[in-house]
Amino acid sequence: MAFQLDNEDLGYNGDPVLRGISVTVAAGERVAFVGESGAGKSTLLSVLQRRYDGNAALIPQDPGLVRSLSVFHNVYMGSLHRHSAAYNLMNLVWPRRKEVERIYPIVQRLGLGDKLFERAGELSGGQQQRTAICRAIFQGGDAVLGDEPVSATDNHQSRVVLEALRETFETVILAMHDVDLALEFSTRIIGIKDGGIALDAAARDLTRSDLDFLYRD
Amino acid sequence: MAVSILSAPRAPRYSSAVKTSLGFLAVAVICLLFADISVTTLDPWSEMKRMAWGALTPDFAAVSGIGLVIVQTIAFALSGVALGAVGGFLLSQVFHLGPVRWVCASARAIHELFWALIFLQILGLSPLTGVLAIAIPYAGICAKVYAETLEEAELPALRSLPKGTGIISAFFFARLPDVWVHLKTYTSYRFECGLRSATVLGFVGLPTLGFHLETAFSEGNYSEAAALLIIFYVLIATLRYWMRPKLVGFYLLAAPFLLGGGQAIELGNIVRFLTVDIVPSPLRQGGLLDGQTWSNMGDWAWTMLVDQALLGMIGTLLLTQIALVATGVLALVLFPLVSQKFFGPAGRTVGHVFLVVLRSTPEFILAYIFLQLWGPSMLPAIVALSLHNGAIIGHLVGRFSDEVRLRPDSPRGLNLYGFEIVPRIYGQFLAFLFYRWEVIMRETAILGILGIATLGFYIDSALSDIRLDRAMILIVVTAILNMGIDALSRRIRSRLHLSTQAGRA
Numbered sequence: 001m002a003f004q005l006d007n008e009d010l011g012y013n014g015d016p017v018l019r020g021i022s023v024t025v026a027a028g029e030r031v032a033f034v035g036e037s038g039a040g041k042s043t044l045l046s047v048l049q050r051r052y053d054g055n056a057a058l059i060p061q062d063p064g065l066v067r068s069l070s071v072f073h074n075v076y077m078g079s080l081h082r083h084s085a086a087y088n089l090m091n092l093v094w095p096r097r098k099e100v101e102r103i104y105p106i107v108q109r110l111g112l113g114d115k116l117f118e119r120a121g122e123l124s125g126g127q128q129q130r131t132a133i134c135r136a137i138f139q140g141g142d143a144v145l146g147d148e149p150v151s152a153t154d155n156h157q158s159r160v161v162l163e164a165l166r167e168t169f170e171t172v173i174l175a176m177h178d179v180d181l182a183l184e185f186s187t188r189i190i191g192i193k194d195g196g197i198a199l200d201a202a203a204r205d206l207t208r209s210d211l212d213f214l215y216r217d
Numbered sequence: 218m219a220v221s222i223l224s225a226p227r228a229p230r231y232s233s234a235v236k237t238s239l240g241f242l243a244v245a246v247i248c249l250l251f252a253d254i255s256v257t258t259l260d261p262w263s264e265m266k267r268m269a270w271g272a273l274t275p276d277f278a279a280v281s282g283i284g285l286v287i288v289q290t291i292a293f294a295l296s297g298v299a300l301g302a303v304g305g306f307l308l309s310q311v312f313h314l315g316p317v318r319w320v321c322a323s324a325r326a327i328h329e330l331f332w333a334l335i336f337l338q339i340l341g342l343s344p345l346t347g348v349l350a351i352a353i354p355y356a357g358i359c360a361k362v363y364a365e366t367l368e369e370a371e372l373p374a375l376r377s378l379p380k381g382t383g384i385i386s387a388f389f390f391a392r393l394p395d396v397w398v399h400l401k402t403y404t405s406y407r408f409e410c411g412l413r414s415a416t417v418l419g420f421v422g423l424p425t426l427g428f429h430l431e432t433a434f435s436e437g438n439y440s441e442a443a444a445l446l447i448i449f450y451v452l453i454a455t456l457r458y459w460m461r462p463k464l465v466g467f468y469l470l471a472a473p474f475l476l477g478g479g480q481a482i483e484l485g486n487i488v489r490f491l492t493v494d495i496v497p498s499p500l501r502q503g504g505l506l507d508g509q510t511w512s513n514m515g516d517w518a519w520t521m522l523v524d525q526a527l528l529g530m531i532g533t534l535l536l537t538q539i540a541l542v543a544t545g546v547l548a549l550v551l552f553p554l555v556s557q558k559f560f561g562p563a564g565r566t567v568g569h570v571f572l573v574v575l576r577s578t579p580e581f582i583l584a585y586i587f588l589q590l591w592g593p594s595m596l597p598a599i600v601a602l603s604l605h606n607g608a609i610i611g612h613l614v615g616r617f618s619d620e621v622r623l624r625p626d627s628p629r630g631l632n633l634y635g636f637e638i639v640p641r642i643y644g645q646f647l648a649f650l651f652y653r654w655e656v657i658m659r660e661t662a663i664l665g666i667l668g669i670a671t672l673g674f675y676i677d678s679a680l681s682d683i684r685l686d687r688a689m690i691l692i693v694v695t696a697i698l699n700m701g702i703d704a705l706s707r708r709i710r711s712r713l714h715l716s717t718q719a720g721r722a
Binding site for chain 2 (some may be wrong): 055058059060062064065066067073074076079080085088092135139141
């Protein structure tokens with residue numbers, strides 16, 4: 001069992017946003033959380049992330065970049081746990097050819113090839129978001145948890161990103177605002193409304209109109 | 218129609234900031250009653266004329282051989298600040314530990330001139346004396362500022378690091394890079410302070426610009442002194458042109474070799490200082506089991522505490538409180554000179570030059586100059602401290618006032634000043650001023666070396682009588698007083714909710 005919550009109230013300091021939540025995500029699933037903004041998707045994601053003790057990469061909504069470091073360095077940070085401190089510092093000061101060659105294809109695929117050595121702080125919002133995704137991909141692991149990872153990218157880019165995540169990670173859990181993309185790339189859709197789970201079904205059994213009620217008052 | 222007759226409230230209610238200010242003003246006025254502010258020189262006017270004439274006729278020919286001295290001044294500043302910054306950085310990593318905080322607070326509570334006087338006793342007139350005198354207090358202040366900078370930084374990247382990332386990798390990748398630029402800016406500001414410190418250390422004998430300034434002033438060669446001061450200003454003003462990031466490494470490598478020779482360090486002196494000199498004299502002379510020794514010790518302690526420490530503290534506090542309020546008043550008068558709200562570009566340029574000169578000149582040198590004019594009373598110290606610190610705060614407040622947004626039909630002149638600007642900048646102004654309080658006190662103590670009746674006077678006398686035991690006690694008293702003022706200032710700032718962000722200067 002990869003991720004599990006059993007009838008829990010979730011929220012900040014005794015003020016639950018979500019009540020009585022039970023979710024189980026098995027390895028190999030691709031889950032999309034959908035629902036209006038503020039419904040509690042981020043809350044649910046962050047709890048799942050904290051509970052998970054395996055090897056999961058994160059794509060937070062705030063991309064969590066070091067603004068004064070280059071795209072290369074930010075992506076390299078996904079591998080800090082794999083190397084000794086000395087090797088990491090060497091790469092901080094002078095990137096090794098080997099690491100550059102490992103990272104470049106990932107960055108290139110997500111359309112940041114020409115930005116490899118630019119500072120993350122100087123990139124656009126969408127480019128920063130993709131840098132954070134590159135970091136998660138480079139980090140690897142059995143699962144990825146992403147909070148609106150494609151909110152600032154165009155449709156084509158979004159497909160590239162989601163495809164890359166699908167190839168890299170066995171289990172993918174994303175909060176998404178684009179319902180069509182969610183249906184296209186997920187195996188399972190969990191709809192959140194009114195502080196609870198309003199829908200939990202296999203993506204292939206759903207159409208767009210089945211999800212409309214989540215966004216109605 | 219009903220007419221309601223409401224009586225207007227009689228008096229406005231003053232904010233706690235205003236009440237606090239009035240309280241400090243009242244204290245300063247009372248202090249002024251007890252302070253000696255007499256002019257004791259016989260003919261200050263003719264001396265002032267000679268000085269003014271000297272200032273107008275700087276004699277660069279007399280200082281033609283000064284090149285090496287400038288290089289040495291820079292070398293002392295670089296070595297001292299570099300050592301202090303590295304030490305401070307290491308300390309900042311363990312700054313959360315109580316004892317580390319305490320050691321850093323003590324290191325910076327003692328002025329670099331006092332550190333120099335201490336090391337002169339231990340190491341003699343060796344280059345290491347000058348370097349350590351700068352490095353130790355600077356390490357204390359850098360540790361605090363670096364630690365706060367690292368703590369205050371928002372570091373979202375830390376949260377997205379993979380599990381199992383080592384602390385060293387996490388520090389250098391996710392923590393340091395985004396605060397690096399702040400640390401760099403602060404350290405280069407510290408280097409500018411270091412140049413001033415290195416210069417002032419010349420007044421106690423180290424081979425820097427201050428040594429030659431002191432000589433020129435004491436011999437009445439005011440044209441030569443003016444030339445030296447102009448060189449000093451040019452050095453500070455051109456800092457960003459010669460202190461290039463690419464050259465720092467080279468400078469740092471060269472600096473230790475440019476400090477000059479000086480006396481060799483003798484181990485015997487160090488041992489004697491630590492084991493004999495600083496032991497209270499009654500204990501040194503009598504047996505530890507002898508009752509007479511302890512009775513002598515009691516007398517010694519009483520004399521020390523009442524005759525010297527207490528008197529010195531009173532003098533220091535009187536001068537500090539007067540200088541603090543004078544600084545505040547002056548800053549409020551000076552800041553419009555550099556504010557876009559009051560003057561056009563031409564007027565502001567004049568204001569900037571004036572303030573830059575005042576704030577670049579160490580208060581020690583200003584006090585030294587005024588002392589030549591008026592003799593040793595508190596007057597030269599008050600004027601020097603308030604001019605220097607008033608210029609610093611005036612500059613900061615002026616910059617802050619530029620950000621105030623006015624309505625299009627706002628008043629002008631004094632009305633603008635009194636109704637629109639001062640009320641808006643007052644909180645920030647007080648934050649700056651209270652930040653300087655502890656700095657002013659530290660300087661006040663040090664001005665005693667020039668003969669003003671503050672703690673520094675008693676410390677200097679004890680040192681010249683080679684009574685190191687007394688000097689050390691008095692230095693410790695000074696440090697404690699300084700930490701007390703720092704704590705009080707922090708309390709007042711937090712009670713008045715004054716921002717502590719921008720005032721770190």
